Amino acid sequence: MAISDMRRQYSKGTLSESDVTDTPFQLFDKWLQDAIDENIPDPTAMTVATVDESGQPSQRIVLLKDVNKDGFVFFTNLGSRKAKELALNPKVSCHFPWFFMERQVRVCGTVEKLSTSENASYFFSRPKDSQLAAYASKQSKPISSKALLLTQFKQLKDKFANKELPVPDFWGGFRIVPHQVEFWQGGEDRLHDRIEYNIDKAGSWSTQRLMP
Known part of the structure; x- marks a missing residue:
């Protein structure tokens, strides 16, 4: 079968105006819990x-x-490609691909860095090996081999076997503060449901239905 001929019906649900909540976060929480x-x-x-400088x-x-x-929070190495690009341009978009439920959520906004205390709180909640990996990997930097990365990881694991790691200053979190959030629910015959939230300067959210 040619890729262009691959298609199926979407029939697992609908998204109506009666599902709309005061803010997108309430509907997002529901959809996330449904996915879980x-x-x-x-x-x-x-x-x-x-987006980079070019x-x-x-x-x-x-x-x-x-x-x-x-907003929506994630963590990364501050020397990574994404962190460098966000330092130059804080505008960002994220997308949740819940295809198994025939749902998607698209978020547009700007990022802000988390505080030192917020970074520390999450860092110490991670498994020890995940903490070590943050130190072992200079994210997005070239490395000659996987073996070298594993060696660096083992050396750190031996060094900190019986002591706590400090919170790295090259690692931290970003909060995506949204100004637009779209919820997409697949529909039969490609008549999908799309509800978009937008925030105004006063901080109030409004919604509109988009054509599929």
């Missing part, structure tokens, strides 16, 4: 898109680590 309850793989995985977009998948009325 359905045991879909990596329900907190999101694609984060940034205007070239770049995307990667990271894990959502917190969401509340202030």
Whole structure:
């Protein structure tokens, strides 16, 4: 079968105006819990898109680590490509691909760095090996071999076997503060449901239905 001939009906649900909440965070929390309850793989995985100084977009998948009325939180090495691009241009978009439920959520906003205390709180909640990996890997930098990375990881593991690691100053979190959030629910005959939230200067959210 040719790729162009591959298609199927989307019929797992609908998204109506009666589902609209005061803010997108309330509906997002519901949809995220639905994804968790359905045991879909990596329900907190999101694609984060940034743009470099030449205007070239770049995307990667990271894990959502917190969401509340202030925004969507993820963590990264501050020397990584995404962190450098966000330092130059704080505008960002992220996307939750809940295809197993025929749902998607798209978020547009700007980022702000988390505080030192917020970074420390999350860092010490991570497994010890994940903490060590943050030190062992200079994210996005070239390395001659996987063996060298594993050697560096083992050396750090031996060094800190019986003591706590300090919070690295080259690692931290970003909060995506949204101004627009779109919820997409697949529909039969490609008549999908799309509800978009937008925030005004006073901080109030409004919604509109978009054509599929």
